[in-house]
Structure formats: C-alpha cells, structure tokens
Amino acid sequence: MQCRLSVRELVEFLFQSGDLVYSGQSVERANLGSRIHRMLQSQATGDYQSEVYLKQETIIEDVTFVIDGRADGILKDEHGITIEEIKTTALPHDEINDSCFVHWAQAYCYGYLYAMQHACEQLTIQLTYYQIETKQIFTFQQVKTQEQLTAFYLDCLKQHLRWARLSQNIRIASSTTLKKLTFPFSSYRKGQRQFAVAVYKTILDKQNLFAQAPTGIGKTISTIFPSLKAIGEGKAEKLFYLCAKNITASVAYDTIALLQKQDVSFKTVCITAKDKICLLEERNCDPKVCPYAKGYYDRNKNALYELLSGEDFMNKEVIVHMAKQHDICPFELSLDASLYADVIICDYNYVFDPHVYLKRFFMEKGNYIFLVDEAHNLIDRGREMYSAVLEKEQFLSIRKKIPKDAVLLHKALQAVLSEFAKLKKCCEYSDFFADEEPCLPFLEKLESFSEHCDAYLQSEHEESHDDELKDVYFAVNAYIRIADYYDEHFVTLIQKDANNVIVKQFCMNPRHPLQNIMKKGRSTILFSATLSPIDYYLELLGGDEKTPRLSLPSPFAKQQIKVIINNAISTKYRNRSHSLIAIVEMIHACVLAKAGNYIVFCPSYAYLQQIAEEFANQYPDIAISIQDGNMNDEQKQAYLKQFEEMDGLHVAFCVLGGMFAEGIDLKGDRLIGAIIIGVGLPKLHPQLDLIKAHFDEINQMGYAYAYQFPGMNKVLQAAGRVIRSLSDKGMVAFIDERFTTRFYRNLLPILYAHYEIINEPQRVYTVLSSFWQE
Ligand code: SF4
Known part of the structure; x- marks a missing residue:
C-alpha cells in the first residue's frame, strides 16, 4: 500500500498542537509568507538554491510512503550544506526563539530527503524567522548527522503508519466495492x-x-x-x-x-457552514473565547480516528455528536475528515x-x-x-479604537485614508467612477496596513480583540487577495456617498x-x-x-402542461400601475378553472404587495399567502407547509428569483400552477451597466448578458416548479408583452413550445377548464 504526503502535511499532522488559528488569519499569513519568502530568497547570496523539490520513497512494514516537498532554500558554502526553512512571524522580537518543534520537524525532513539524495554525512538545519513589523531576521541553527535525521524521519513515518493504513483501507474498500455498484432503479428515465x-x-x-x-x-x-x-x-x-x-x-x-x-x-462527508454547525450560541472562533478551538489539535486526532473508523456517512448530526464527545470544533473536524472521504x-x-x-x-x-x-x-x-469592497467609514471607525501608542498601525491607517481622499476626487463630476485598471497605490497602502494590523493583533493588547478591527483586517486582506485575480474582466469602482467613499474591485466575468x-x-x-x-x-x-x-429533452410530455402567454399586458416599470387590474383579472382566470395551490411570481416585493393587495380586494374569498422578504429556514418550511393542503384554492404571491422560485420541489397537487409576471429583468444598476458595456465590447450582446439572460433564467426556474414528476399536471402563464418577441420565444424550452397566446381572461378560463378535464 502507498501513502503520498507532503513534508508539511506529515509534520503538521503529527506535531501540530494547541489551538485553532482563528478565521482568516492562516490564509493571510500564507499569502504574506510567500511574498516574504520570495524576497528573502532573492536576497540570498552565494550558491543558494530556492524552492528545491525533494522526494523520497520509504517502505515501512506494509506501507510505501512517498513524501515530497520544496525546501525553502539550500546553501552550499565552505562550511557545508545548510537547509533553510523560512517562517514569517508577528510575535514580538523578544518572544521569537527556537522552540517551535513543528518548524524544526519540517526542516529536519527536508534535511533527511536532501542528505539521502546527495549522500551527505552532516547538514546544518536553519530556521529563519522574519518579523513582519520590524522586518528583523532571526536565525537559529542546529547541526545534524544523516543518522540523526534518518532516525527522526523514520520515527515520523512509524507514527503515521496507523493513519496511512486507515486511509488505505478506506481507499481499498471504496475501490473494490464501488466497482460492483449498480444503478439503484430498475430502469433509466x-x-x-x-x-x-x-x-x-x-x-x-x-x-x-x-x-x-x-x-x-x-x-x-x-x-x-x-x-x-x-x-x-x-x-x-x-x-x-x-x-x-x-x-x-x-x-x-x-x-x-x-x-x-x-x-x-x-466515505461521505457533508460540510456544513460554520455558522450552522457551530457549538456556541454566537460564533467566535478566537481560542480565547471558544473552548472547542482551544487545544483543538491536542484532541482532534482521537476524534478523527473514531469518526473515520465507525462512520461511512458523516453528516452534520454525526459530526456534531463526535465533536461534542471530544470537545472540539465540529466544523474543523468535518474538514479534517474530508481528507479521507x-x-x-x-x-x-x-x-x-x-x-x-x-x-x-x-x-x-x-x-x-x-x-x-x-x-x-x-x-x-x-x-x-x-469581488471585494472597502469603505472609508470602516477605517474612520476603527481609528478611534486603536490606542495611540500603536504608532505604526496609525500611520498605515492614515495612509489608507489619504488614498481614499485621493480616490474621492475621481468622483468630482459624478458619484460613481469606474476604472479598468486596479488602483495600485491604494493596494500598496492596504498591504502595509495589513502587515501592521497583523502584528498588532498578535500583540498582547486587550484592545486587539476588538471585532470591528478584525473585520476591517479581514476585509483588507480579502481585497488584497482579490487583486491577484484582477484581469481584463475586472473593473475598479469608486463611489462617493456623502462623506463616505466606497472602493470595489468588481469581477464582471x-x-x-x-x-x-x-x-x-x-x-x-x-x-x-x-x-x-x-x-x-x-x-x-x-x-x-x-x-x-x-x-x-424533458422527460415530461407536453400534455402534462398547459402554457399560456398573455402578451397584451406591459409590466414595464412605467406601466405597472395601469396594468394592475388586468394582471389581477388574468390571475383570477388562471386559478378559477381548478382549485388547488398556485404561485404568482412577481418581479419585485413592491409590485408583489400591490398585486396581492389588489387581488385580495377583488377576490376576498380566495385564500392568499404572501412571501415575506426576510424568511429564515423555519419560516420558509412553515410557508411551504401550506402547500400540503390540496383541497381548496390557495394563491401564493412570491418574488421571482426568490427562495420559492428555485430549488423547491412541490410534487403532485402540491403546486398545480405558476403565473409569472414580467421577464425577470433585474433593476437597472450601475454595476449591471458596466457588465453590459463590457460584453458590448466583446460580443455586442451586453444588454442580454447583463439583464435579459439572467432575467429569463429566473423566469424559467420559477416555471419549472410546476411539473416535477411524470404524473404531475399543471399550468404556467407568462404575462408580459415581451414573451412573444423572437428573443424570448427562442429562450423558451421545447416543453413549452405548444404555448397559446391568450389575452382575454374569459378565454383563459375556458381553455384551462377544458385542459383540466382532459
Ligand atoms: S465551535 Fe464555533 S466558535 Fe468554536 S471554533 Fe468552531 S465554529 Fe468557531
């Protein structure tokens, strides 16, 4: 059996101990770390090679370990060979020492791999720490013989044996049994x-x-x-x-x-969002606050081994149960388990x-x-x-919270604010300015702010645990990270709003x-x-x-669905108040032909309210329900429960593109009709206009790419709620004058190709009545 791992994975798994690093910070360190690595590597003199790839196969009992990785640096000089491992740190300089074993372990492993490949008897192992705030460099060295490095390395592999076997057993079980997997139904649809x-x-x-x-x-x-x-x-x-x-x-x-x-x-692992699986009332992943983050790495291995040995399907309940038994964070446990799934x-x-x-x-x-x-x-x-966004007000707000003695951080923050002031000038003639180029001076100042903020948050200041400061720190780092992706499909937006300035890197494609x-x-x-x-x-x-x-093609027959288009009604914004009565009459004609559950999908909450109110005024005897703009999961389920009642007439008013227009599965008579008002165009918006201009340049289809295609996707998703199985029968009505233009007709699926254009409510009622009797 074979076990492939990187040096880093091996040593972190075996020797990482203590607390979880709180959210976001680890990624930032990695990004910052690579930049500093490159800088230090480029400054090295003499016969120095950076990022040296090393690999070794070692057989221990029944397992062949294939371990590889890149040593940060290898220096050859008159003293011999030095293997360098570079780390960045925000720890104060008097706390930087040579006590981090996991760092040494990584360097020892590279030392071993190098010594084996080049038959070296002895090597110098060097840890180099770069203090990000003061830019000081600290080095620690140990001289190791090949024999010592070999003993250490083999011991690591032996410690990893049980995990390698576990992983291999999982893989063997899945590959041998999945070969025999059969399609779980007697026939294909x-x-x-x-x-x-x-x-x-x-x-x-x-x-x-x-x-x-x-x-x-x-x-x-x-x-x-x-x-x-x-x-x-x-x-x-x-x-x-x-x-x-x-x-x-x-x-x-x-x-x-x-x-x-x-x-x-x-093995299957379901990863549930942190907020939904968290064991605290209010999530705060700082190990000083969360007991499940505190000492996570001291307890996670036993939990992981037990979980993987005992469970094939690791959903939220299974993971939470195991996490509680071992007092560790369930989210992090699910990530650990995913490596083996x-x-x-x-x-x-x-x-x-x-x-x-x-x-x-x-x-x-x-x-x-x-x-x-x-x-x-x-x-x-x-x-x-x-995309990523930053606002001047965020920085103004945290300025008051940073103590005066954090001079470097204040300076960095002031530099960011000065950049905001310069950017504001772009909006001299309008509140909104777009530039195809990234704003590099702004980015430079943000990078400096991030480095100083990182150092500050690492320091012992009590105030450093201020959530608002951390939020800004994470937002700045997100902004910096997105800048790495900036290309011709991005634009920088600058928006002036009273005293605030908002800067956004907007990804259009x-x-x-x-x-x-x-x-x-x-x-x-x-x-x-x-x-x-x-x-x-x-x-x-x-x-x-x-x-x-x-x-x-759809597996459903056209006889299952009656499709009506009313192209006499305009739902364009300026015509909405005039079309209200006609829409309400049309809805009434659609639902009168057969009692049951219907959904009327409206283009906005405001229009929904108007239509629903008018409908309730005109037809007070018909039961209606109205989607609320901010429903949580429980409220959503409660709303859907109404559709289990199938005897009476119930007209639900929901918003197009909302939570009831997609992803809900109301089979059979739980939903027998959908009435869709408008072609789903999103509201005009400066960002959508930028997308429009962008695609106009590429393919002259800007309006379609920014507005029409996304709108029609919402329309078709909503219509798709009606026929969910081969035994379903239902109706869909599209109300808008634009539905019969060539552009929109071309977007209708074949299942709807037999649509009838009917603009008179009385005739809609007659046609639907005979459809239901067929
Ligand atoms: S239990 Fe909750 S607060 Fe604690 S580390 Fe996990 S997600 Fe964060």
Whole structure:
C-alpha cells in the first residue's frame, strides 16, 4: 500500500498542537509568507538554491510512503550544506526563539530527503524567522548527522503508519466495492442513461461538461452514480458534489444514502457552514473565547480516528455528536475528515471561493471530480466570490479604537485614508467612477496596513480583540487577495456617498478564476435545468467552443402542461400601475378553472404587495399567502407547509428569483400552477451597466448578458416548479408583452413550445377548464 504526503502535511499532522488559528488569519499569513519568502530568497547570496523539490520513497512494514516537498532554500558554502526553512512571524522580537518543534520537524525532513539524495554525512538545519513589523531576521541553527535525521524521519513515518493504513483501507474498500455498484432503479428515465454515460465519458476523457438536464431526469443520481463508478475503477480519487443551496445538498444526501444501501463501502462527508454547525450560541472562533478551538489539535486526532473508523456517512448530526464527545470544533473536524472521504458534499464556496476554499486539496492538482449542481447560480456566486469592497467609514471607525501608542498601525491607517481622499476626487463630476485598471497605490497602502494590523493583533493588547478591527483586517486582506485575480474582466469602482467613499474591485466575468480552480481537478460537470443559451454560460463559467456540452429533452410530455402567454399586458416599470387590474383579472382566470395551490411570481416585493393587495380586494374569498422578504429556514418550511393542503384554492404571491422560485420541489397537487409576471429583468444598476458595456465590447450582446439572460433564467426556474414528476399536471402563464418577441420565444424550452397566446381572461378560463378535464 502507498501513502503520498507532503513534508508539511506529515509534520503538521503529527506535531501540530494547541489551538485553532482563528478565521482568516492562516490564509493571510500564507499569502504574506510567500511574498516574504520570495524576497528573502532573492536576497540570498552565494550558491543558494530556492524552492528545491525533494522526494523520497520509504517502505515501512506494509506501507510505501512517498513524501515530497520544496525546501525553502539550500546553501552550499565552505562550511557545508545548510537547509533553510523560512517562517514569517508577528510575535514580538523578544518572544521569537527556537522552540517551535513543528518548524524544526519540517526542516529536519527536508534535511533527511536532501542528505539521502546527495549522500551527505552532516547538514546544518536553519530556521529563519522574519518579523513582519520590524522586518528583523532571526536565525537559529542546529547541526545534524544523516543518522540523526534518518532516525527522526523514520520515527515520523512509524507514527503515521496507523493513519496511512486507515486511509488505505478506506481507499481499498471504496475501490473494490464501488466497482460492483449498480444503478439503484430498475430502469433509466428518458434521457437519464444518456446523461450518466456522458458524465462517465467526460471523467474518462478528463474533460469538462456543460449539461442542460431538465427537471425530472434525475440529475443527482445521473451524475453521482457514474462518478462513483469512476472512483471504483481507479479513474478518479474524490468526488466533490457542489451545491448553491442547502436544499440541493439534501437531494445529494438522499442519493448517497440510497447507494449506500448496496453492499458497498465509501466515505461521505457533508460540510456544513460554520455558522450552522457551530457549538456556541454566537460564533467566535478566537481560542480565547471558544473552548472547542482551544487545544483543538491536542484532541482532534482521537476524534478523527473514531469518526473515520465507525462512520461511512458523516453528516452534520454525526459530526456534531463526535465533536461534542471530544470537545472540539465540529466544523474543523468535518474538514479534517474530508481528507479521507471519497465524497464531499459542500457549498460552492469550499471549492471556488478564494477566501474559504479547502486549500488542503487545491494547493496542487488532484484527481478530483467536481459536480456543480444548479450551475446557473455559479455566475452570480462567482462574481461575489471574486469581488471585494472597502469603505472609508470602516477605517474612520476603527481609528478611534486603536490606542495611540500603536504608532505604526496609525500611520498605515492614515495612509489608507489619504488614498481614499485621493480616490474621492475621481468622483468630482459624478458619484460613481469606474476604472479598468486596479488602483495600485491604494493596494500598496492596504498591504502595509495589513502587515501592521497583523502584528498588532498578535500583540498582547486587550484592545486587539476588538471585532470591528478584525473585520476591517479581514476585509483588507480579502481585497488584497482579490487583486491577484484582477484581469481584463475586472473593473475598479469608486463611489462617493456623502462623506463616505466606497472602493470595489468588481469581477464582471468570473470565467478565469473559475477555470483555474476547475483545472485543479480531473473533470468538472456543470449541470442545471436552465443553461440556455449555452454560449452565455460557457463564456461566464469558463468554457469555450471546444468544451463538450449536452442538452437533454424533458422527460415530461407536453400534455402534462398547459402554457399560456398573455402578451397584451406591459409590466414595464412605467406601466405597472395601469396594468394592475388586468394582471389581477388574468390571475383570477388562471386559478378559477381548478382549485388547488398556485404561485404568482412577481418581479419585485413592491409590485408583489400591490398585486396581492389588489387581488385580495377583488377576490376576498380566495385564500392568499404572501412571501415575506426576510424568511429564515423555519419560516420558509412553515410557508411551504401550506402547500400540503390540496383541497381548496390557495394563491401564493412570491418574488421571482426568490427562495420559492428555485430549488423547491412541490410534487403532485402540491403546486398545480405558476403565473409569472414580467421577464425577470433585474433593476437597472450601475454595476449591471458596466457588465453590459463590457460584453458590448466583446460580443455586442451586453444588454442580454447583463439583464435579459439572467432575467429569463429566473423566469424559467420559477416555471419549472410546476411539473416535477411524470404524473404531475399543471399550468404556467407568462404575462408580459415581451414573451412573444423572437428573443424570448427562442429562450423558451421545447416543453413549452405548444404555448397559446391568450389575452382575454374569459378565454383563459375556458381553455384551462377544458385542459383540466382532459
Ligand atoms: S465551535 Fe464555533 S466558535 Fe468554536 S471554533 Fe468552531 S465554529 Fe468557531
């Protein structure tokens, strides 16, 4: 059996002890660390090699360890060979010493690997610490013989044996049993086999696939099943099932549970967001506050071993139970367990977001499969993940909270404020200014602020635990990190708002960063019921003309759905008050033909209120419900419960693009009709106008890319709530004069191609009455 690890993974796993590093800081240190590494390496003199790749295979009992890594520096001079390990630190200089064993351990391992490759009898091991605030350098040296280094290294591998065996046993069990996995249903639905085969072939060919798979095909099983088969055949190592919303994750859980009923063995970890799995009333990951972060690394290994030895399906409940037994953070435990899992079910963030992605997997390329569920959501999520914003007021507010004696930090903060003042001048003639270039002087000042703030937060000041200061520190670091991705698809926005100045790096098209992440894996399958027009999704989600794509027909029959378009009503903003009565009459005509549950999807909350009020005035005997703008999970479930009552007539008023317009599955008579008002255009917004201008330059389709395609996606998602199974029957009405223009007709799926244009409420009622009687 083989165990592959980097030197860093090996020593951190074995020797890391103590507390969890609180949120965000570890990533920042890593970024800052690489910059300083490069600087120190470039300053080295003599025969000095930096980033030297070293690798060694060692057999211990039944395990072949393959350990590799890059030594920061190797110096050859008249005294011999020195192996240098560089670390950055914010500790005050009088606290910097040679007591951190995990750092020495890393350097000893590189020393061993080098000594074996070059037959050195003796080496100098050097730890170099760079104090980020004072820029002082501290070095500590130890001389080690090859014999000493060998003894240390072999001891590390022996300590790791049980973990290597555990990992290998998991892998052997999954690969041998998953080969025998069979499709869990007696037959495939229409299109399902084609989809599953396409996914499998994509994985074999190490490609990506964009798949439009309409509701009813069974997307989750069609993607998970071939992926697990590929893992069983040794073609891939891990599957990441990526979700935009909790609701789709629960379908993936059910699918995994169904497959685990077969005689198979594979490990699944579900990663739940920190806020939702946290054991504290109010999350604060600072080890000084959270007892589950305090001493985490002293207790996590036993919990992890017990968890992995006993459980195949590690969902929130299982992880929380184990975490409580060992008094450790459940979120961090789920991340630790994910290293050993065959399947990881998580939010898009953990793969695509540069601020929270699972760097333990994605520092290097891996043999991973990414299944991106409801992939149309990745455009907006991608834009959010790769944009960053800072406001002058944030800095003004923390200025008062930093003690006067923190002189360097005050200076750095003042420099940032001066940059804000300069940027404000860009808005002399309008409140809003956009520049294609990143603002480099601003970035420089932010980097300096970040370094001084880091040092300050590391110091013993009680005030350093001020949450507001930490928030600004994290926001600054997020801004700096996003600057690394800045390319021709970004723009810098400067906005003046009274005394405030807001600066934003806005990612208009996230295709490059998303593409780079996808390259970390073997294959990515992006799928959704609404990926049309495909060129739009390819452009924004990192595909190109060569990327394989698949568009499957709906498994549903056109007889299951009656589609009506009313093109006599204008829902354009300026016409809304005039169209209110006509819309209400149309809704009434649609719902009168058959009692049951209907949803009216409105373009905004304000319009929703007006329409619902008018409807209630006109038809007080009809039960209505209105979506509230800020529903939490419980309220959402309570709202959906109303749809379980199927005898009477109930008209729900919900907002297009909201939580009831996507991801809800009201099968059978729980929902028999949807009435969609407007073409879903988002409100005019300066940022959307920038996207429009950007794409006008690229393909002359700016308005479609910024407004129309995203709007129509919301419309089709909402319409897709009605027919959820082969036995469902229902109606959809589209109300807006634009629906029958060529542009919008081309975007309607084939299932709706038999639509009828009916503008008279009486005739709508007649047509629907006969539809329901068929
Ligand atoms: S238990 Fe909660 S507060 Fe503590 S480390 Fe975990 S997520 Fe943070």
